[in-house]
Amino acid sequence: MADNPYAAPRAHVADAGSDVQGEFVADGRAVPAGNGWTWITEAFSLFRQQPVVWILIVIVFLAISVAVSAIPGIGKLVVQLLTPVFTGGIMLGCRAVDEGGEIGVGSLFAGFSVNGARLALLGLVSMAAVAVALLVTGVMLGIGGALLGFGGNAGSIAFTTSLLAMLIVLALTLPIYMAVWFAPALIALNDLALGTALAASFRGCLRNLVPFLVYGVVTFIFLVLAVIPLGLGLLVMIPVLFASVYTAYRDIYYAR
Numbered sequence: 001m002a003d004n005p006y007a008a009p010r011a012h013v014a015d016a017g018s019d020v021q022g023e024f025v026a027d028g029r030a031v032p033a034g035n036g037w038t039w040i041t042e043a044f045s046l047f048r049q050q051p052v053v054w055i056l057i058v059i060v061f062l063a064i065s066v067a068v069s070a071i072p073g074i075g076k077l078v079v080q081l082l083t084p085v086f087t088g089g090i091m092l093g094c095r096a097v098d099e100g101g102e103i104g105v106g107s108l109f110a111g112f113s114v115n116g117a118r119l120a121l122l123g124l125v126s127m128a129a130v131a132v133a134l135l136v137t138g139v140m141l142g143i144g145g146a147l148l149g150f151g152g153n154a155g156s157i158a159f160t161t162s163l164l165a166m167l168i169v170l171a172l173t174l175p176i177y178m179a180v181w182f183a184p185a186l187i188a189l190n191d192l193a194l195g196t197a198l199a200a201s202f203r204g205c206l207r208n209l210v211p212f213l214v215y216g217v218v219t220f221i222f223l224v225l226a227v228i229p230l231g232l233g234l235l236v237m238i239p240v241l242f243a244s245v246y247t248a249y250r251d252i253y254y255a256r
Contacts, residue, residue, distance in 0.1 A: 028204025
């Protein structure tokens with residue numbers, strides 16, 4: 001009987017074991033700037049192997065998210081909890097493809113059986129962190145607005161306050177997103193504890209700011225192009241973006 005590809009993670013931080021991807025680097029490694037482009041091209045290669053399945057995965061994911069969000073009171077909270085679980089499942093599916101297997105619609109739910117509680121807790125922690133960041137932003141803006149109110153006209157105060165708000169939100173939320181970006185993959189694929197995964201994700205992103213800048217610029221351009229034909233290009237871009245999280249994770253956390 002063939003092994004269940006979603007039965008258990010294969011690499012652990014305790015032994016930093018190696019597999020077909022190479023030697024696992026728990027803290028991540030710095031990669032060249034051009035790899036930000038490579039993450040996207042390799043993600044497209046994963047998508048191209050099973051495009052219909054990838055599109056179905058995204059449609060099912062979006063349908064579940066919309067349906068759950070409609071639940072009064074708790075819908076959006078549940079979506080926040082489930083998103084890392086679904087993402088972890090997609091990461092497991094990407095690894096299956098990487099090892100010569102296939103990804104299926106069922107991969108979307110594989111995260112429930114591989115550290116599902118930990119992945120859901122990741123969603124709760126990330127949501128709470130963003131909420132705290134926004135709260136701090138609001139308090140700082142209140143103080144700043146009061147100080148600015150002592151002088152200057154209303155127009156300049158509004159502009160300065162808006163600019164200050166953007167800078168504060170960016171400064172407070174960017175580290176959160178860096179800590180969360182690779183955490184689902186590290187939890188699902190490497191069995192890392194939640195705190196360890198968050199720290200490893202943050203360090204991996206911090207060591208690759210330039211590749212991420214390239215990745216962000218290219219992704220933005222492709223997303224703009226994807227929206228032009230009635231948004232149909234998003235049926236390709238969204239799966240590619242999911243897969244690019246895996247290809248970037250593989251590049252940063254495995255030395256080959």
